[in-house]
Amino acid sequence: MNILPVRKRKRRNIIPGFGLSLGYTMLYVSILVLLPLSMVFINTTTMNWSEFIETITDERVVASYKLSFGTALAAGILNVIFGTIIAWVLVRYPFPGKRIVDGLVDLPFALPTAVAGIALTTLYAPQGWVGQFFDFKIAFTPLGIIIALTFIGLPFVVRTVQPVLQNFNGEVEEASASLGANRLQTFIKVILPELIPAILTGFSLAFARALGEYGSVVFIAGNMPMKTEITPLIIMTKLEQYDYAGATAIATVMLVVSFLLLFIINMIQWVTNRKFLHS
Template sequence: MELTLKKRKRNTIIPGFSLTLGYTMLYLSIIVLLPLSMIFFNTFSMSWSEFFETISHPRAVASYRLTLSTALAAGLMNVVFGTIIAWVLVRYQFPGKRIVDGLVDLPFALPTAVAGIALATLYAPNGWIGQFFDFKIAYTPLGIIIALTFIGLPFVVRTVQPVLQNLGIEIEEASASLGANRLQTFFKVIFPELIPAVITGFSLAFARALGEYGSVVFIAGNMPMETEITPLIIMTKLEQYDYAGATAIATVMLVASFIFLLIINIIQWYTNRKFNQF
């Protein structure tokens, strides 16, 4: 059966294979692959010591630490609150629910610079929200976490929501009829089903946060060693026409995101295997 299916597909009568494949490859190469290869091309033209010196400069290292820790903190915030919001949107009825549901997409639709100036103004020491806090939020790492949480929220909500929606009530009924209370049912029956989606949502939000620029620069304060994110280091080097330095830092970011994607894929594969073994 499978063999005949494959054979049929290979001898498909649908036209346009070489046209669409050729166009796809050409466009992909011109817009994405050729430009992206410039990063590695330019990095290889640097000497090893020059490259190492640039990427291990204390200011760069401080920015890696800041970028990673704020992206992680924002990702975890989104995992907790994003999952609660997804739960509330799927399971409960309350007035204004449709509007709230639509609003979750705002970070996808709102330009990052607009979000950036709005959040910076709100969380500034004299802003609507900032004035209620004794400590500074904007222009500190906390401000960066707020901007990254804003950017990442829909990734978690929109990956967990459909999984919750498709979760049949039967398994909860089975759990309840076997004597589990609601808390046990949630942690032992519902939550394991959500884990792969939560991990996917977290990784999408985290990956986006690692490279985010527009929403962060306005609220970060951009103090070297303290609130300077890695994309901003690239930007600063570009403004000083230090293209080699900018490229070296970009290489670190690219390698870091590829390693991260690899780790996430391994975790996904592992959790899928663990929870689908029954």
């Protein structure tokens, strides 16, 4: 009796339409993300290596790198601290006007960046409503840039931490308290580990937004070369001078460094999630 080999049945995906959905996703990402980014590198290839190095290592450009990355990092750290506190207050405490405060958190998303920049400059200028009370300058300094970047990046941290706090199981806190832990110990050992992935995500989004921010910063920065000139402004200046290759060369450096920093942050987040799942 001949026994024919039984063909293995191909496992079908539970969710129908996977191939079509994946194809549409890849097409969408390619057209809106990969293609524009590839043009940055393609335009840069019109320069030879010596011109590229000379452009990206210019003293004025290097100073803008330090300012842009330094202020974006400082603003991201501030947003992590105050954004987490705001999310905690909005979730844990009832108070009058809570809905209004919750809505105001999203205001930087809706407000045009130029309007935000003009408003912040009016507030923190030496003769402004807030700046007049300080003996040191806030506007037209790196401190003013940090304030502007903190303003536009705050919602990213609040909106990533807030859902985690809302879904947190209160019984875990009660169990921690019943075992003798005080509030600080409960927060550090029980609540904070669950918040860290959301905090890192919010920091990544706020940091990435701050690196590319232009409208709200250009007014309050003062745009003084070597002091308060951000990298996006130098890129815009080169575009206005029709130096497209120089603009894309600087943009390439920003893109590569930003990608590496975000990759490191995502790796830290992945390691943190793994430790949390295995603990």
